[in-house]
Ligand SMILES: NC(=O)C1=CN([C@@H]2O[C@H](COP(=O)(O)OP(=O)(O)OC[C@H]3O[C@@H](n4cnc5c(N)ncnc54)[C@H](O)[C@@H]3O)[C@@H](O)[C@H]2O)C=CC1
């Protein structure tokens with residue numbers, strides 16, 4: 001009688017299609033502002049599997065303004081030249097309808113960056129109009145369950161404008177990027193404790209992607225040779241945690257602009273990949289991440305604004321981590337960001353109506 005091993009070998013030789021896993025269907029991923037700094041960094045990351053997984057083929061849709069058409073075509077050429085096995089097609093266009101057509105994932109980066117000395121909310125006038133216009137394209141042309149990440153600043157308020165003008169898209173499918181701040185917080189803690197960044201977890205960014213955000217270490221832990229320990233206990237310097245750490249993370253974007261004369265791009269692209277990967281493929285057990293989402297009233301944050309919360313993700317859905325203790329210090333910082341977001345909403349409404 002033939003052994004099961006040799007049976008498998010014969011099957012592989014004569015009928016390989018019987019044993020091969022069904023290949024995954026390509027996912028269509030839209031990147032707006034693709035000819036910009038972050039766009040240039042992120043398209044290769046997506047096409048190498050850093051966003052959706054090393055076995056997930058993708059078709060990239062790249063949108064930019066007509067003035068950037070040549071640059072966009074150059075990026076399309078480079079993507080071909082990179083011979084990327086997961087990349088199953090590239091659409092490079094300045095036509096919104098073509099760009100949004102059938103996309104399953106939309107990473108909205110298109111918009112203007114701030115320069116030295118500006119606050120992100122100074123971009124409201126220029127950028128919210130873009131998000132009003134892209135809301136209709138999203139609603140009309142994207143796949144029904146498209147997952148959206150807004151990166152362009154002011155990210156929380158652009159996400160709100162998108163939600164207001166794309167009412168058919170479920171609010172849970174629209175998010176904004178505060179993962180860069182989250183990663184910056186982990187990076188600062190790892191430096192302080194002289195541990196590897198992968199061993200630090202559960203920091204929280206509450207609020208706006210702006211200088212009123214509150215980077216909170218109350219529940220963060222780090223892995224040491226004595227096991228997992230609270231960061232607060234390991235740092236043992238409450239003043240540093242409440243002052244220097246908070247302001248370093250709040251001001252990190254401005255510090256990078258001062259140094260580079262341009263805003264963060266590789267770290268922003270990497271954070272956008274982290275955000276989408278965790279949302280779609282799930283957060284590791286016992287770990288939460290920060291995401292800007294439409295508030296459901298959790299932790300006393302009013303509905304009607306996009307606010308960064310600690311979330312866990314499973315089966316493509318995020319949920320806000322509940323039941324964390326909020327002390328008076330955290331409460332006042334969290335409320336300051338609510339006040340700023342309400343003010344941004346008021347200003348944005350003046351521009352888009
Ligand atoms: N949420 C976050 O953590 C971060 C957000 N940002 C924001 O991301 C945005 C992009 O930053 P960069 O790539 O550095 O800027 P960039 O100026 O290098 O690129 C922006 C691109 O968007 C394009 N664009 C403008 N209007 C458009 C429209 N209506 N449709 C499609 N494309 C359009 C421009 O032509 C340009 O190619 C900025 O608003 C920046 O402030 C940047 C870093 C981190």
Ligand SMILES: O=C([O-])CC(=O)C(=O)O
Pocket residue numbers: 113114120153180252253254256257263264
């Ligand atoms: O600071 C900026 O303008 C760009 C940005 O959002 C960041 O780096 O966090």
